[in-house]
Amino acid sequence: MIDASRRTQRNGLRVAAVPIAGLRSVSVLLAMEAGQFFEPSGRPGVARLTAQGMLRGTARRDARAWADALDGLGASARLDVGAHAAVFSGQCLADDLAAFIDLIAETVVTPALAPEALEFVRSHALADFEEAKKDTRSVADKAWRELTYPAGHPFRTRSIGDEEVVRTATIDEIRAHHRNGIHPAGSVLVLAGALDADRAFEVAERAFGGWSGVDRLNRLIGPVVLDGARRRAVVVPDKTQADIVLGWPGLPRTDPRFTAAQVTNMVFAADTFASRAGQVVRDELGLAYYVFSTISGTAAQGPWMVRMGVNPENVERAIAVTFTELKKIRDGAIADDDLALARDKLVGELEVGRESPTGVAGMVLEAELFHLGDDHLYRYPRELRAVTKDAVVRIARELLPIDRYALAIAGPDIPPAR
Amino acid sequence: MIHALEARHAPVVSLWVWYHVGGRNEVPGTTGMSHFLEHMLFKGTPAHPKGDLDRLLARYGAQWNAFTNEDVTCYFETVPRDRYDVALGLEADRMRNALISSEEVEAERTVIVSEREGYENDPSFLLGESLQAVAFDRHPYGQGVIGSKFEIKLMTRDGLYAHYRKHYAPNNAYVVVVGDDRAEALVDKAAAAFAAVRPEELIAPPLAPEPPQMGEKRLVVRRAGGALPIVQIGFHTAAASDPRAAALQALAVALAGGGGGDAASGRSSRLYRGLVEKELATEVDASFGLTKDPFLFTLEATVRPGVTHRAVEEALLAELQRLADEPIDEVEFARVRRGLLASVAFPSDTITWRAFRLGSLLSSGAAPSIGAWYDALARVTPDDVRGAARDTFVERARTVGHFIPEAS
Numbered sequence: 062m063i064d065a066s067r068r069t070q071r072n073g074l075r076v077a078a079v080p081i082a083g084l085r086s087v088s089v090l091l092a093m094e095a096g097q098f099f100e101p102s103g104r105p106g107v108a109r110l111t112a113q114g115m116l117r118g119t120a121r122r123d124a125r126a127w128a129d130a131l132d133g134l135g136a137s138a139r140l141d142v143g144a145h146a147a148v149f150s151g152q153c154l155a156d157d158l159a160a161f162i163d164l165i166a167e168t169v170v171t172p173a174l175a176p177e178a179l180e181f182v183r184s185h186a187l188a189d190f191e192e193a194k195k196d197t198r199s200v201a202d203k204a205w206r207e208l209t210y211p212a213g214h215p216f217r218t219r220s221i222g223d224e225e226v227v228r229t230a231t232i233d234e235i236r237a238h239h240r241n242g243i244h245p246a247g248s249v250l251v252l253a254g255a256l257d258a259d260r261a262f263e264v265a266e267r268a269f270g271g272w273s274g275v276d277r278l279n280r281l282i283g284p285v286v287l288d289g290a291r292r293r294a295v296v297v298p299d300k301t302q303a304d305i306v307l308g309w310p311g312l313p314r315t316d317p318r319f320t321a322a323q324v325t326n327m328v329f330a331a332d333t334f335a336s337r338a339g340q341v342v343r344d345e346l347g348l349a350y351y352v353f354s355t356i357s358g359t360a361a362q363g364p365w366m367v368r369m370g371v372n373p374e375n376v377e378r379a380i381a382v383t384f385t386e387l388k389k390i391r392d393g394a395i396a397d398d399d400l401a402l403a404r405d406k407l408v409g410e411l412e413v414g415r416e417s418p419t420g421v422a423g424m425v426l427e428a429e430l431f432h433l434g435d436d437h438l439y440r441y442p443r444e445l446r447a448v449t450k451d452a453v454v455r456i457a458r459e460l461l462p463i464d465r466y467a468l469a470i471a472g473p474d475i476p477p478a479r
Numbered sequence: 480m481i482h483a484l485e486a487r488h489a490p491v492v493s494l495w496v497w498y499h500v501g502g503r504n505e506v507p508g509t510t511g512m513s514h515f516l517e518h519m520l521f522k523g524t525p526a527h528p529k530g531d532l533d534r535l536l537a538r539y540g541a542q543w544n545a546f547t548n549e550d551v552t553c554y555f556e557t558v559p560r561d562r563y564d565v566a567l568g569l570e571a572d573r574m575r576n577a578l579i580s581s582e583e584v585e586a587e588r589t590v591i592v593s594e595r596e597g598y599e600n601d602p603s604f605l606l607g608e609s610l611q612a613v614a615f616d617r618h619p620y621g622q623g624v625i626g627s628k629f630e631i632k633l634m635t636r637d638g639l640y641a642h643y644r645k646h647y648a649p650n651n652a653y654v655v656v657v658g659d660d661r662a663e664a665l666v667d668k669a670a671a672a673f674a675a676v677r678p679e680e681l682i683a684p685p686l687a688p689e690p691p692q693m694g695e696k697r698l699v700v701r702r703a704g705g706a707l708p709i710v711q712i713g714f715h716t717a718a719a720s721d722p723r724a725a726a727l728q729a730l731a732v733a734l735a736g737g738g739g740g741d742a743a744s745g746r747s748s749r750l751y752r753g754l755v756e757k758e759l760a761t762e763v764d765a766s767f768g769l770t771k772d773p774f775l776f777t778l779e780a781t782v783r784p785g786v787t788h789r790a791v792e793e794a795l796l797a798e799l800q801r802l803a804d805e806p807i808d809e810v811e812f813a814r815v816r817r818g819l820l821a822s823v824a825f826p827s828d829t830i831t832w833r834a835f836r837l838g839s840l841l842s843s844g845a846a847p848s849i850g851a852w853y854d855a856l857a858r859v860t861p862d863d864v865r866g867a868a869r870d871t872f873v874e875r876a877r878t879v880g881h882f883i884p885e886a887s
Contacts, residue, residue, distance in 0.1 A: 081488050081489075082487070082488060083486065083487050083488040084488055084828045085824050085827070085828060086821075086824055086825050086828045113741070116743045124746075124756075125747075125752075125756075128743075128746035128747040128751075129747050129814065131743060131744055131746070131747075132736060132744060132745065132746070132747040132748075132814045132817070132818060133747075133813065133814050133817060134817065135814075135817030135818045135819075135820065135821035136744060136821070137737065137742065137744045137821070137825065138742070138743040138744050139741055139742045139743050139744075140743065141741065151744075152821075152825050153821075154821060154824060181758075184758065184783070185761055187784075188707060188761045188781075188783060188784060189761075191706040191707060191784060192706045192707055193706075194706055195704055195705055195706040195884070196600075196706075197600055254828065255828075297704065298703045298704065299702050299703035299704035299885075300599075300600045300704045301596040301599040301600060302593065302596035302597045302599070302600050332537065334533040334534075334537060335533065335534065335537035340530070343590060344529075344530065344533075344586075345586070346586070347585075347586040347587060347588070347589040347590045348589065348590075348593070349590070349593055350590050350591075350593040350594035350597055351597070370593060370596075370597045371593060372589070372592070372593055372596060375589075398534075401538075402534055402537055402538055405537075405538040405539070405540070406537045406538060406540055407540070408540060409537075409538065409539045409540015409541065409559065410540035411540065412490065412491070412540055412559050413491055413539075413540045413541060413542060413557055413558070413559065414540075415488075415489040415490070415491065416488075416489040416491040416493070416557060416829055416830040416831060417489075417828070417829035417830075417831075417832075418828055418829075419829070420829075
């Protein structure tokens with residue numbers, strides 16, 4: 062089993078360390094509650110601009126010297142904004158752990174956030190918007206969110222945000238978001254790999270012990286309920302494949318039904334080969350190369366999305382058979398073996414995921430971030446195995462209604478719905 | 480041949496079977512055949528009917544998949560340690576007993592067309608495929624891997640089956656396994672599993688060597704389906720077994736680091752500083768692939784709005800020339816070396832990727848072990864990098880491609 066040691070610093074930063082014998086490197090994840098959920102209302106895109114800006118130099122060194130320091134360690138690193146958290150992720154050689162953690166702390170706690178840094182990352186973000194307009198997956202994702210979430214909801218846009226907000230964001234706004242959103246309370250640092258836990262805690266204390274910040278804000282988000290079937294098709298010229306997003310507002314990661322929802326997701330469409338929709342759409346009918354679904358783990362109702370890439374001629378059929386499989390689940394027509402397969406796969410993935418320090422760190426991070434309990438990784442396989450057919454049917458009926466959904470299609474000349 | 484490494488940090492075994500068949504073994508009219516065949520090996524054998532394999536492996540939480548490239552077709556399963564025997568049984572069975580029925584060929588044909596259509600939505604793929612075709616006059620590397628949509632639609636069951644029987648045999652394959660057991664035990668189990676599979680008489684296909692390129696080639700791809708212009712440049716370069724291969728890997732790291740996209744790492748690289756920081760490009764990349772025969776050293780830059788292809792191409796070429804003309808100083812080389820060695824160390828800490836790394840070194844002839852490759856990278860000097868740049872970045876050996884987005 063994964064054996065994590067935990068400490069909480071006086072500033073509220075929680076640190077978990079997982080020594081793994083036989084490795085040469087350490088995977089590092091620092092999650093800060095500064096994702097889309099915590100973004101200033103009506104200003105989508107500010108969180109990502111802030112995160113990108115933080116990688117453009119610190120109070121101590123400019124962008125060039127910062128890049129030299131990071132590459133001098135040979136470390137990999139990135140800072141991504143997700144639905145819930147902004148996550149600094151990286152990997153370094155064991156001997157470089159202290160230097161790498163120091164550099165991460167410097168980046169997170171004392172970024173320069175200079176005006177020219179904002180202009181640099183803004184220009185890149187605007188180029189990303191241009192690319193996204195011609196990318197069928199991005200177009201379908203954007204359309205689906207607009208169909209599903211009301212104005213002002215944190216998940217109405219992708220993490221890249223709203224183009225007009227990105228165009229007009231000021232450096233004061235970025236600095237304010239850093240001040241209000243990037244703080245130790247609610248943040249979690251996970252280290253996994255070639256390390257000694259006590260030494261890792263010392264390194265983390267030295268690097269982050271002086272980090273302070275305002276108490277985190279609790280954001281209240283109202284429930285999202287779709288009132289009917291919403292559908293939008295967007296033509297993206299000169300493409301050969303259409304991308305489809307079919308989905309519903311999901312459930313918070315802390316919802317007691319989340320484990321049952323994950324099993325439901327696996328039975329339905331999570332995997333191209335092990336789930337009902339994947340088997341029928343790809344394996345039996347040959348309609349698509351990829352079919353999969355995901356549930357977002359966040360504090361609110363993140364997206365529960367089924368995604369497919371299909372030839373435009375096959376769009377309607379692929380959607381129809383996906384609904385047919387969903388209806389079977391809602392009607393309780395679930396083969397015992399399909400349910401057992403879903404449970405077994407989710408449990409087995411926990412074991413196989415231990416092959417990688419990043420996989421281990423990810424499992425620990427999820428448990429810490431959502432306060433699932435120190436014994437979560439011990440309990441979780443049992444909880445997955447305890448999910449019954451009735452629970453799966455109930456989840457599908459409650460959360461995946463076949464008359465209330467959002468459906469977005471992006472591609473070339475999609476034939477009209479029949 | 481069976482190669483095994485012990486990895487004790489997780490109760491997992493990763494089994495990889497590599498076949499010496501890929502895009503290089505195809506002729507015009509049947510391009511994409513090796514990749515099509517790869518799909519058909521998931522469609523069942525008499526002992527494991529279609530779907531059995533998927534469900535069995537899914538039940539264990541396994542990671543499993545396959546890929547085809549210019550040189551090889553490869554199948555892998557990463558499974559809990561106590562399911563290693565199951566993975567071996569599946570691979571030994573499908574090495575010779577795949578059904579490849581006409582019905583399944585028809586069903587899978589549309590899936591493969593869909594896969595190709597997904598790639599076609601990406602301007603970088605479209606330009607890269609065309610550039611590869613233009614760069615090679617004679618060698619089958621010019622055909623790529625997935626094949627043309629028209630040839631995928633014409634592929635016959637009998638053609639696929641003949642390709643299968645010809646290339647899928649123990650004497651045209653090797654096994655790499657990494658996992659939670661003694662290496663000898665991992666080898667013994669694999670040897671026992673494949674012992675009953677009979678070898679095939681192999682006939683090496685005549686392979687046209689690529690004659691030297693005698694001048695720059697250029698191409699343009701125009702589509703409405705892309706937003707930003709792209710510049711790609713491919714230089715004919717050395718095979719993985721060439722003594723300069725390690726220096727060419729170092730050259731790629733010096734040019735673009737190991738990051739890319741939104742990664743924070745790699746921003747001290749030459750191309751990031753010369754093109755991205757100077758606001759000519761939004762993204763840059765440089766790569767030297769490990770291939771059996773000499774392939775391409777490729778460079779790519781996504782052009783920023785308002786900047787011309789010409790300006791980006793000139794800046795790219797200037798950076799390449801600078802590396803060929805001036806030695807890298809010690810401080811910069813220390814960063815390059817660190818990134819180079821980390822690029823071996825980091826993936827090796829994941830069992831699946833350690834097995835992949837070893838297999839790719841063996842399949843391409845780059846090195847007999849991960850350790851030998853690491854040592855080769857560690858021996859690279861600044862002069863080696865400069866020499867690799869001088870040898871590679873030659874005007875007559877380059878192909879330049881522009882992707883031009885058109886108004887929709």
